[in-house]
Amino acid sequence: xxxxxxxxxxxxxxxxxxxxxxxxxxxxxxxxxxxxxxxxxxxxxxxxxxxxxxxxxxxxxxxxxxxxxxxxxxxxxxxxxxxxxxxxxxxxxxxxxxxxxxxxxxxxxxxxxxxxxxxxxxxxxxxxxxxxxxxxxxxxxxxxxxxxxxxxxxxxxxxxxxxxxxxxxxxxxxxxxxxxxxxxxxxxxxxxxxxxxxxxxxxxxxxxxxxxxxxxxxxxxxxxxxxxxxxxxxxxxxxxxxxxxxxxxxxxxxxxxxxxxxxxxxxxxxxxxxxxxxxxxxxxxxxxxxxxxxxxxxxxxxxxxxxxxx
Amino acid sequence: xxxxxxxxxxxxxxxxxxxxxxxxxxxxxxxxxxxxxxxxxxxxxxxxxxxxxxxxxxxxxxxxxxxxxxxxxxxxxxxxxxxxxxxxxxxxxxxxxxxxxxxxxxxxxxxxxxxxxxxxxxxxxxxxxxxxxxxxxxxxxxxxxxxxxxxxxxxxxxxxxxxxxxxxxxxxxxxxxxxxxxxxxxxxxxxxxxxxxxxxxxxxxxxxxxxxxxxxxxxxxxxxxxxxxxxxxxxxxxxxxxxxxxxxxxxxxxxxxxxxxxxxxxxxxxxxxxxxxxxxxxxxxxxxxxxxxxxxxxxxxxxxxxxxxxxxxxxxxxxxxxxxxxxxxxxxxxxxxxxxxxxxxxxxxxxxxxxxxxxxxxxxxxxxxxxxxxxxxxxxxxxxxxxxxxxxxxxxxxxxxxxxxxxxx
Numbered sequence: 187x188x189x190x191x192x193x194x195x196x197x198x199x200x201x202x203x204x205x206x207x208x209x210x211x212x213x214x215x216x217x218x219x220x221x222x223x224x225x226x227x228x229x230x231x232x233x234x235x236x237x238x239x240x241x242x243x244x245x246x247x248x249x250x251x252x253x254x255x256x257x258x259x260x261x262x263x264x265x266x267x268x269x270x271x272x273x274x275x276x277x278x279x280x281x282x283x284x285x286x287x288x289x290x291x292x293x294x295x296x297x298x299x300x301x302x303x304x305x306x307x308x309x310x311x312x313x314x315x316x317x318x319x320x321x322x323x324x325x326x327x328x329x330x331x332x333x334x335x336x337x338x339x340x341x342x343x344x345x346x347x348x349x350x351x352x353x354x355x356x357x358x359x360x361x362x363x364x365x366x367x368x369x370x371x372x373x374x375x376x377x378x379x380x381x382x383x384x385x386x387x388x389x390x391x392x393x394x395x396x397x398x399x400x401x402x403x404x405x406x407x408x409x410x411x412x413x414x415x416x417x418x419x420x421x422x423x424x425x426x427x428x429x430x431x432x433x434x435x436x437x438x439x440x441x442x443x444x445x446x447x448x449x450x451x452x453x454x455x456x457x458x459x460x461x462x463x464x465x466x467x468x469x470x471x472x473x474x475x476x477x478x479x480x481x482x483x484x485x486x487x488x489x490x491x492x493x494x495x496x
Numbered sequence: 497x498x499x500x501x502x503x504x505x506x507x508x509x510x511x512x513x514x515x516x517x518x519x520x521x522x523x524x525x526x527x528x529x530x531x532x533x534x535x536x537x538x539x540x541x542x543x544x545x546x547x548x549x550x551x552x553x554x555x556x557x558x559x560x561x562x563x564x565x566x567x568x569x570x571x572x573x574x575x576x577x578x579x580x581x582x583x584x585x586x587x588x589x590x591x592x593x594x595x596x597x598x599x600x601x602x603x604x605x606x607x608x609x610x611x612x613x614x615x616x617x618x619x620x621x622x623x624x625x626x627x628x629x630x631x632x633x634x635x636x637x638x639x640x641x642x643x644x645x646x647x648x649x650x651x652x653x654x655x656x657x658x659x660x661x662x663x664x665x666x667x668x669x670x671x672x673x674x675x676x677x678x679x680x681x682x683x684x685x686x687x688x689x690x691x692x693x694x695x696x697x698x699x700x701x702x703x704x705x706x707x708x709x710x711x712x713x714x715x716x717x718x719x720x721x722x723x724x725x726x727x728x729x730x731x732x733x734x735x736x737x738x739x740x741x742x743x744x745x746x747x748x749x750x751x752x753x754x755x756x757x758x759x760x761x762x763x764x765x766x767x768x769x770x771x772x773x774x775x776x777x778x779x780x781x782x783x784x785x786x787x788x789x790x791x792x793x794x795x796x797x798x799x800x801x802x803x804x805x806x807x808x809x810x811x812x813x814x815x816x817x818x819x820x821x822x823x824x825x826x827x828x829x830x831x832x833x834x835x836x837x838x839x840x841x842x843x844x845x846x847x848x849x850x851x852x853x854x855x856x857x858x859x860x861x862x863x864x865x866x867x868x869x870x871x872x873x874x875x876x877x878x879x880x881x882x883x884x885x886x887x888x889x890x891x892x893x894x895x896x897x898x899x900x901x902x903x904x905x
Contacts, residue, residue: 215586219579312672312701319673321627322578324607324634409579415608417578459572459584463536466575 189363193494197442205348214344215412220452221351222409227432227444228358229401234430235439236362237394238374239289242297242426243304244402246284247277249421250307251403256323256416257316266331270350270407277403278396280307285395289388292377301423308421322417326410343412350408354401359441361397370394431469435476437483442496446484525823526566529811530594532581532609533624535573538728539601541757542803543624545571547599549794550804554811557790557845565823567815570594578608585609589616595827596621596814599807603627603674613638617830621814623806626674626727626753628893631857635900638830639856640837643806644775646674646753647893648886650681652773652862653750656884657721658691660864662748662771666719667696668710668734670726675701678752679725694719704730707737720747721771727753736766744769755801759867759879767879770867775860776805776846777880787845799877805846810858813842850888855900859888 190198208217226248233239255273258264264272284307288299311317318324328337337343361367372380373387380387410416419425428451436447451469458465480487489496531551533543548571560567570592574581581600588594589612597613600606601624613620614636621640622630628645654665665686669679675698683693694717697710711734714722722743724734731751738749750771751758756778759767778788778799787808791800800808817836818826826833838852850860865880873879895903 213587213591215583215590219583320604321607321629321673322604325611413579413582413608414611415578415582415604417604417608419577419579419604455575455580456583456587459574459580460570461573463540463573465573466536 189360191495193489193492194441194496197496201442201445202352205352209341209344214340216452216456218344218347218412219409219456220449221347222405222412223429223432223452224445224448225351225354225405225408226402227429227436227448228355229398229405230429231433231438231440231444232358232361232401233394233398234433235443236367236374237370237391239292239391239395240297240430241288241300241395241398242423242430243284243300243302243307244398244429245421245423245425246304246307247280247399247402248406248409248425248429249311249416249418250280251277251406252410252416252420253311253317253323253406255407256326256410259329259411260323260326263327263329265333266329266337266346266411269329269411270404273407273410274400274404277406278400280403281396281399282392285392285399289391289395301426304421304423304426308418308423311418311421317416317418320418322415323410324415326414326416328411328414337411347408347412350404354404355441355445358401361394362441366390366393431473433483435473435483437486437489437496440483440485440489440496443483443485450484524564524566525827526568527596527815527818527823527827528592528594529567529569529596529598529814530585530588530592531569531571531598531807532574532584532588532605533571533599533601534576535571537576539576539624541761541798542755542801543599543601544798546791546795546798546800546804547623547807549791550800550808551598551811553787553791553794554808554815558812558815560815563819565819574600574602574605576602576605578602578605581605582608582612585612586616589613589618595619595830596811598622598810599624599803601625601803603629606630607634610634610636610639613830619814619830619833621810623810624803628898631853631855632893632898632900635855635898635902637856637902638834640810640834640852640858641856642810642858643802643860644773644862645857645892646678647681648775648862648891649752649773650678651685651891652864652884652886653752653771654682654685654691654723655689656773656864656886657748657750657771658686658689660883662721662750663691664719665691665693665721665723666714666717666747667693667723667725668707668714669696669698670701670704670730671698672701674727675725679723682723682725682752696725701726701730705733707734708741711738711741711743715741715743715746722747722749724749724751732758732762735762735770739766755803756877756879757798757801760799760877764868764870764873764879767867768869771864771883772867773862773864774802774880775862776800776802777863777865777882779878779880780863780882783845783848809842809844809846812844813837813840816840853892853895855895855898855903857892857895859892861888862886862891 251273254276255269259269284303432447432451437443596619603625606625623643628647669675754772842850847860852858864884
């Protein structure tokens with residue numbers, strides 16, 4: 187199924203089971219936050235883990251997707267599926283433009299260009315009239331899905347979010363395990379050699395970039411519906427930084443890593459919130475421990491211990 | 497019936513725990529207050545842990561222990577992230593049974609929570625957020641805005657300073673919605689009071705750290721007052737640089753959003769001569785000093801500012817209203833609780849007396865202060881001298897101008 191290895195199939199079934207059972211134990215709104223963060227991290231992982239492009243501006247696509255979806259929903263009262271799709275398209279369009287500029291360089295230069303472009307997007311969101319400046323877009327209705335599913339119910343919204351996440355997750359997995367994905371990995375390992383084999387590496391990188399941005403936009407759009415808001419936090423550079431942390435913690439270049447990372451980071455944010463100032467300190471310490479002691483991330487370490495690929 | 501050793505032991509154990517269980521069962525009716533603010537970021541000193549201390553002080557002063565009720569205070573750090581705040585607040589309402597949400601600085605976060613609280617029909621008492629939209633276009637019958645807002649700051653600093661002689665203004669403004677709104681509101685009020693605005697320099701936000709050219713422009717304009725239409729780190733930087741240029745000798749510097757905690761951070765050497773508005777000062781009168789004396793042992797390094805005092809006052813009034821209407825009723829219906837709060841006059845040590853307007857605006861008196869020179873300051877946190885007082889019914893935006901939706905209904 188979708189090119190899963192045996193171990194991956196087991197892990198996937200386990201994940202689906204968890205997604206299905208968790209809302210009966212844990213709080214659904216919190217879980218939706220985890221799922222959107224996980225999808226966002228998956229999109230980032232596609233780029234850093236499989237193409238080797240470290241983007242410091244991933245929040246731009248996530249945030250813009252979130253803004254445009256929220257605005258569409260609020261102004262036109264469209265179907266939820268359209269709002270989410272519009273979020274994805276926004277990510278794609280923005281990714282095409284910014285990616286066209288950014289993929290001409292690699293390594294630190296690529297990272298800096300994406301960071302700079304994302305800062306421009308942030309500034310745009312701060313100033314543009316439709317975003318509501320630092321107040322953001324508020325009171326976005328969740329609306330209906332396909333005309334009949336009322337999303338104002340938390341559980342319905344949860345199943346929709348879970349569906350979007352799984353679709354995105356499988357899409358990323360499919361991309362990675364397609365011939366196209368093989369070429370991407372080839373480019374990651376040795377770009378001049380891929381060029382010498384006749385691949386137009388720039389085109390491949392651009393397509394991967396746009397795909398990644400599309401998924402980020404979808405994640406942003408879904409999040410806007412879940413919380414009924416779109417704010418500057420989502421486009422801020424700290425969100426870009428956090429998603430790097432999330433992916434590293436979960437396991438770079440592993441299929442399940444971003445989801446695990448998102449679960450850990452979001453839970454920390456949520457459950458440590460009552461301890462006041464300690465959230466950011468704890469995050470910092472965990473990040474350092476991760477980088478120093480288990481550099482492959484949680485899933486990466488498990489996979490290497492069991493000698494399987496996850 | 498044979499009594500086995502095991503069942504005998506079990507029943508003995510159960511019997512032993514019974515007295516422990518019993519008092520827990522005979523519970524008093526319980527209210528739960530959730531303080532949601534910034535505990536680790538830029539507003540950790542203006543709100544943060546001291547807000548929680550002041551909230552708990554209100555329970556003590558109300559004498560919760562001696563009454564037929566039980567109140568629990570829980571707190572969380574929203575890290576200025578609206579989505580995190582919404583997630584925590586929903587969890588508090590749905591799972592943890594929180595009845596009242598308190599403090600919540602950062603306008604975007606407060607606006608995001610507005611709709612959550614309304615949906616769940618709970619009570620939202622905001623002390624920390626500035627946006628006057630909270631009682632305007634985005635108002636809610638479940639909401640009271642307690643301590644201050646952007647309009648009141650503009651009115652007090654703008655209007656009162658003109659009366660005190662500062663009749664020509666020059667603004668240094670952060671070029672985004674909040675900065676422009678502050679500048680716009682203040683300009684209107686300065687003109688209404690008979691002053692004039694000589695000009696404004698808008699600087700790119702965020703990211704500007706060198707304000708020298710804007711400050712030189714302000715100095716060259718010959719205006720008597722320099723208005724800083726910005727917040728947080730930018731205001732602090734402007735004040736420091738204005739001090740370096742000697743601007744505070746030639747003109748009055750007015751910060752439109754600042755707390756005593758910021759003055760403390762700057763130090764009197766730099767901040768002296770600064771004008772700012774708060775609705776509470778710990779050294780105002782006997783009652784505020786008494787209040788400060790009570791809370792200070794629990795927050796020795798951070799004196800209460802108006803945000804903290806607002807948390808105290810709001811909690812106290814909320815508890816009075818709940819006790820008045822009955823805890824069970826108060827837990828059931830947030831709108832009814834807020835209506836009861838509006839019907840009762842507010843009276844406490846921090847703000848004296850005030851009343852809550854129909855749209856949820858608490859009409860507190862606002863004070864324009866000037867920061868003392870180092871030589872005038874006699875003790876720790878002795879920072880302000882009073883310049884002007886604006887009574888509550890004048891300090892805030894008239895209700896008709898707010899276009900609050902539920903008032904008409």
